[in-house]
Amino acid sequence: MFRLFAVTQPGLEPVLQAELRGLGLLPEQEGNNPTAGILKEDAGGVAFEARPEGLYLANLHLRTASRILVRLGEFGAQGFEELRKKAARLYWEQYLLPGQQVAFRVTCHKSRLYHSDAVAREILTAVNTRLNPACISAKYTEDAENPPTLIVVRIVRDVCSISVDSSGAALHRRGYRLETAKAPLRETLAAAMLLASGWDARSPLLDPFCGSGTIPIEAAMLARRMAPGRNRDFSFFHWPGFNASLWQKVLNSARAAEVADCAPILASDRDEGAVRITQANAERACVVGSIAVTHAAVSNIAPPAGGGWVVSNPPYGERISRNADLRNLYTRLGDVLRERCPGWQVSLLCEDSILAGHTRLRFAPPLPLVNGGLRVGLFSATVPEEHN
Ligand SMILES: C[S@@+](CC[C@H](N)C(=O)[O-])C[C@H]1O[C@@H](n2cnc3c(N)ncnc32)[C@H](O)[C@@H]1O
Structure with missing residues (x-):
């Protein structure tokens, strides 16, 4: 089972939740409150759990999510050595290829570790204890066609959570909009x-x-x-555990429903x-x-x-x-x-x-x-x- 987080812009969580329910990836809503079940820490997205098929469905079908993150781990860390040692225990090799480019998005709140660039450096060191040749840190641009794999790190009250992006290019990139007029919408x-x-x-x-x-x-x-994702590829295609025949089944049944x-x-x-x-x-x-x-x-x-x-x-x-x-x-x-x-x-x-x-x-x-x-x-x- 993956622990997943579908990212969207703040305000759109109820719309995204309804999409996830429609895909059977969230239980039906209880009561009439459309924001029920959205935790405060979920602002900007919706957390859910799914098997690989659910991860493929979410990337392929969600219209309002900008990416799907997979939670790799969560642990307490009050110093760099502790951060590096615990991050090195995560199964990075399931999501990254040796020598590939990675980019970090680090936020720190109310924690002893507060220097986001230094946190990113320590985690890259941890990644590279498991991958040879080493992964390379690169700059991330939201609109890039082939961005480096995004690693999202949040440290809140000395608890560090680490996620890796499964989508690759942001999900608004459906592949059809090569030309734009004035002020186009995402x-x-x-x-x-x-x-x-x-x-x-x-x-x-x-x-x-x-x-x-x-x-x-x-x-x-x-x-x-x-x-929306019927004509594009995703970062998870390159994961060592990628199940190509399951993906093909998910894609074929999406095409058959058109x-x-x-x-x-x-x-x-x-x-x-x-x-x-x-x-x-x-x-x-x-x-x-x-x-x-x-x-x-x-x-x-x-x-x-x-x-x-x-x-x-x-x-x-x-x-x-x-x-x-x-x-x-x-x-x-x-x-x-x-x-x-x-x-x-x-x-x-x-x-x-x-x-x-x-x-x-x-x-x-x-x-x-x-x-x-x-x-x-x-x-x-x-x-x-x-x-x-
Ligand atoms: C904010 S843009 C729309 C962007 C669009 N939703 C997209 O994603 O590309 C507003 C559009 O209104 C058009 N527009 C401005 N005045 C107009 C008018 N009086 N009648 C029809 N279109 C007009 C402009 O040419 C412009 O393409």
Whole structure:
């Protein structure tokens, strides 16, 4: 059994928990509290236990996790020698190959060991007592295609826990988004918006500010039950104990569950380049036939009759010029939705409630999120049926 931790951005733990339940990797929820079972120390992720099949399923299917860590060990350590000796007892050779590059992410709180670089050096020494040729310390970049294997070390009140990453490149790297328009969303955040919006994956879905197409592409993959990791590889492929036939079985059954048809998904943008990029990205994601992409300003959108969901990331804040008259854009968006989408559900990622308020929609308290280092919220409302 592995002790695992699925990492996500703070705020998304309940969405990730629901995904893990859907995969049978967490027990069904007790009671109505969506945050029940999220421990304080779990902020930024969800802990669970699984056999190798569960580890493979989590990496392949989770849409809102950024990586899956495997807990190697936990022990008390008050000095460097104790840290090095105890770390050298862990089974590093099950997760690392001799001579490979590794990167450390070390945090120390309220502990005698507080110098994170020195902690990383001691642990590398411990790793290399078990591996020959020695592993090499390298710099980690979140968006890299082939990052070094990440080793996560937390020392809290003199108790050290050590985990190793099983994913490799972060899980938002689905492999389809080679081109981006202005201010693209992380794929994991787009998926989280869709899941948190309550979209039923059968009703029409509209993104009138589609940019690079991240939201409509994630929507099509969700509705067609396409596993986000179906076209990429993972760090655990290189572990000595990797069970290739079990992985193939997990992948084959994910592929067999895919469906060809899905709800109407509509994407538009006033920028011609964004429309072209959305189409190219959708093609790479194998969902180009599932998304109707049009070149249109929000004033000219033509949603289908009946109900549906608008899930979108209109321009806001620092990443897109503040000189643009954003207030007018949000006012216009609200007018268009009342006129053409009565009764639809709306979820908008926006920086502040004042800007969102210009739509004159009655939003529920927003779900707090972070996008590109900026605190934002997912503002959800039902468009009133009556035009007023
Ligand atoms: C924040 S970006 C969307 C990013 C997108 N979610 C992604 O992941 O790439 C906002 C988009 O709104 C578009 N936009 C701005 N004003 C618009 C308008 N009036 N009508 C339609 N699209 C507009 C911009 O061209 C830009 O692509």
